[in-house]
Each structure stands twice: as structure tokens, then as C-alpha cells.
Amino acid sequence: MTALLRHLFLACLLAGLSLPALADELPPLSRQLAGGSFEYTVRPGDFLIAIGARFGVPAELLAKQNAIRYEAVIHPGQRLRIDNPHIVPELLDDGVLINIPQGMLFHFSQGKLVAAYPVGLGKPSWPTPRGEFEIVSRVKNKTWKVPISIQEEMRLEGKAVLEEVPPGPDNPLGAHWLGLSMPGYGIHGTIAPSSVYHFRSHGCIRLHPDDIAELFDQVKVGTAGRLVYLPVLLAVTADRRILLEVHRDIYGKGIDPAQALRDIAEANGLSGDIDWPSASAVIAAQEGLAREVGRLGRNLKGTQ
Known part of the structure; x- marks a missing residue:
């Protein structure tokens, strides 16, 4: 140059x-x-992995930031320093951008960043795909129709093979589902919030229940999105x-x-x-x- x-x-x-x-x-x-530095007060039931998942910080690093052992038991009322600055990969006019290795979803409206959320994504053996998409459906309390491939995984792991799971506390989709134009994939909640900010899904994008509820109310069918690596x-x-x-x-x-x-x-x-x-x-x-x-x-x- x-x-x-x-x-x-x-x-x-x-x-x-x-x-x-x-x-x-x-x-x-x-x-x-997105993000920054702030103080968080530990709530009943909290543990480091869950807090890290909530705010997009690896639990090991969260322990290091607070000079405590990774195995330490934390207590309600205890104060933790959260330092979670993330670079926004690019700005969109409107829509959703998900950076897979970063484990973050960014929502834009009228050229401005509206919100940034940690997400859970596909495990390496079942990766989340890259590419452009649109939101094609918005469903609350969706019944999970278990794909044949996942039924086969259940069988190989010696688990009970389920064909569908109704809404409720055992449904891994949580209470909100945003279906994507990529067939079989969606952005949804979870009944295991500590799995967010990890790579454990079958390719779908998981959000903390509070975050997906917020995003669900802000987007509509036809909202564009992009998955990048x-x-x-x-x-x-x-x-x-x-x-x-x-x-x-x-x-x-x-x-x-x-x-x-x-x-x-x-x-x-x-x-x-x-x-x-x-x-x-x-x-x-x-x-x-x-x-x-x-x-x-x-x-x-x-x-x-």
C-alpha cells in the first residue's frame, strides 16, 4: 500500500x-x-460455566479474571468481574450476523447494532453451515420432530429413540424457534443454558432463553441473516x-x-x-x- x-x-x-x-x-x-467490563452479582444456582455461557466468556478465563480456581464454588451475593469485549465482524443494514468460531450473534437494525448474544453452535462432528439465510418461521413452543439422523445417533448411544418431543421442560428447542431458509436449521432457545457459547448442537443456533425471547420479539419472517467463519x-x-x-x-x-x-x-x-x-x-x-x-x-x- x-x-x-x-x-x-x-x-x-x-x-x-x-x-x-x-x-x-x-x-x-x-x-x-460489543460487550465490555462490568460487575456481576452471583445468583442462586449460578456456576462459572453458566455465567461464562451467559456473557460470552470461557469459564477458565472468567476464573482467571477473578483470581479464583476454575473448580471454586461460588456463592450467591459474590461479585465477579466480567470482561467480555467482542469485535463486531461487520455492520449490516438490517438482519442477523453469526460468526461461528466467535460463538456470537449480532442483530442489526437500520445500520446500527441492536444487540449481541452468545450462541451455542454445532459440534465439530455436526458443524453449523456457513451462508446466507432468511428467517422463514416464528414459532413459540414448537414440537421437536426428531430428524432421522439424530434418531440414529440416539440408537447408537443406547438412548431411547424419540420421534418427536412435545413442548415443555424436556424439549431441547426451548420456548422460541426461528426457522431458517437453510432446511432443518433454526435459531432457538434451550433447556440447558450452560451449553450456550459451546459447540454441542447438531448444527442449530442456541441462545439463552432470555436472549431468544428478546430476539424473537425483534425479528420477523423475511429477516435476512448470514453465517460466517x-x-x-x-x-x-x-x-x-x-x-x-x-x-x-x-x-x-x-x-x-x-x-x-x-x-x-x-x-x-x-x-x-x-x-x-x-x-x-x-x-x-x-x-x-x-x-x-x-x-x-x-x-x-x-x-x-
Whole structure:
């Protein structure tokens, strides 16, 4: 990237503008975050895995943030620090964006981020597909008609084989179902909230019961959506910080996070602004949270 083009890009980025002529050539670069830091008071029945699932933080990291053992018993009234910043992969005009490795769903309306929710997704042996979709149905208290493939899994695991499960406390779909134009897939609730922010489903997208109830009321049939697979995310904030978020390549697609970062940084003229040792540490940790790895323009003099 030439010095002139780099200056043009940085000026547009800081002004909140884009470069339409180059947009198709650039890997994703975000300017928006979801989440942050706050204090949470433990409720009766809480445990670290469930709290982490609720707020999109790995339970091991939640324990580390609060200087407690992962196996520690927590008590109602205990206060925990939650630090859960996530990079929004891209902005949509309207609709739903789900980034599979990130385990997050982002809802947009009129070009603005309305909400961000942790989600549970397909296990590696039963992956959630990528692609465009539309919401084609909205159903409360849906009967689960068990697919033949899952019936066969039940049989192989020695479980009772069910053909359908009526609404109620044993229905894994929970109380809300948003059917997708991808046949057999949906966004739904769960009777196991601690399974959210994990990869344990048969490909569907699970939300915490409170989150799916909120999303259900905000979307309609015809709402567009997109499922993407982006384990490496880079963002530049309004205060010029460069943030990096790295997740496991959960479906084993052979993505090299270091090379992915280099490609994004080079394409966006940020290579000289990144603190590469810090970036390497973020890549090695793969914590799944946005971390600062540089500051925009810190090496700008070298391009003049």
C-alpha cells in the first residue's frame, strides 16, 4: 500500500468513512465492539460455566479474571468481574450476523447494532453451515420432530429413540424457534443454558432463553441473516486503538491465525502500527476476547 493510499485509508477510517472502490479487496476490518467490563452479582444456582455461557466468556478465563480456581464454588451475593469485549465482524443494514468460531450473534437494525448474544453452535462432528439465510418461521413452543439422523445417533448411544418431543421442560428447542431458509436449521432457545457459547448442537443456533425471547420479539419472517467463519478479527476504535480477537479454528479449516492477521493488517495498511509481540501473545492465548495490540498511526512518520 502506497503512502498516499495509506494516508487516505487512515483519514477515511478515522472519519468513519469507507473506500468503496477498495471494499471488495480488503479483508474484514471492524470499527465496533460489543460487550465490555462490568460487575456481576452471583445468583442462586449460578456456576462459572453458566455465567461464562451467559456473557460470552470461557469459564477458565472468567476464573482467571477473578483470581479464583476454575473448580471454586461460588456463592450467591459474590461479585465477579466480567470482561467480555467482542469485535463486531461487520455492520449490516438490517438482519442477523453469526460468526461461528466467535460463538456470537449480532442483530442489526437500520445500520446500527441492536444487540449481541452468545450462541451455542454445532459440534465439530455436526458443524453449523456457513451462508446466507432468511428467517422463514416464528414459532413459540414448537414440537421437536426428531430428524432421522439424530434418531440414529440416539440408537447408537443406547438412548431411547424419540420421534418427536412435545413442548415443555424436556424439549431441547426451548420456548422460541426461528426457522431458517437453510432446511432443518433454526435459531432457538434451550433447556440447558450452560451449553450456550459451546459447540454441542447438531448444527442449530442456541441462545439463552432470555436472549431468544428478546430476539424473537425483534425479528420477523423475511429477516435476512448470514453465517460466517472468521476466527481472526481486527478492529480500529474511535480512540485509535487496534484490537485483535482470536478464536480456535473449531472446525479445523486449516486457518493460520498469524497469517490471517498479517493479511488483514497488510491489506489495511496497519502492519507498522501493530505491536507484533503483543499480537503473537494474543494468538497464542486464543482467549476469544478483543485485546489491544497497537495504536493507529504510531508508525505514521515512517510512511511520509
